[in-house]
Amino acid sequence: MRLGRKTFLLLSILFCSLALAQAEDKFGVKVYDGAKYDADSTAIMAQIYVHGAACYRSSDALQKVIDFYSKLPGVTVVHTSDKWATFKLNGVTITLQNPWLDMKTGKHNTDTLISIVKN
Numbered sequence: 001m002r003l004g005r006k007t008f009l010l011l012s013i014l015f016c017s018l019a020l021a022q023a024e025d026k027f028g029v030k031v032y033d034g035a036k037y038d039a040d041s042t043a044i045m046a047q048i049y050v051h052g053a054a055c056y057r058s059s060d061a062l063q064k065v066i067d068f069y070s071k072l073p074g075v076t077v078v079h080t081s082d083k084w085a086t087f088k089l090n091g092v093t094i095t096l097q098n099p100w101l102d103m104k105t106g107k108h109n110t111d112t113l114i115s116i117v118k119n
């Protein structure tokens with residue numbers, strides 16, 4: 001079966017749109033807009049948390065990310081400070097850190113790490 005160029009383009013756009021829509025949600029929690037998936041941190045967290053974990057990074061200031069998660073419907077604010085915050089939502093823990101230590105390399109990072117862990 002041969003696909004025309006327009007059909008291929010439309011299918012490609014549809015596939016990319018579906019992939020992006022899925023990336024915006026992890027374990028029923030909205031991922032912070034513009035945050036990038038961190039495969040290395042996720043792999044380490046997944047070894048610790050058997051029910052599932054995902055890590056994302058944002059160049060936005062910690063307080064901006066805290067404001068975003070504290071406004072999600074149904075979220076419980078567990079703790080906030082100038083370096084980290086923790087939230088709970090539907091059996092999921094959201095932890096924000098800035099600065100944070102890369103567990104694989106030992107490097108100190110000054111962007112914001114978002115960890116979403118299924119309990």
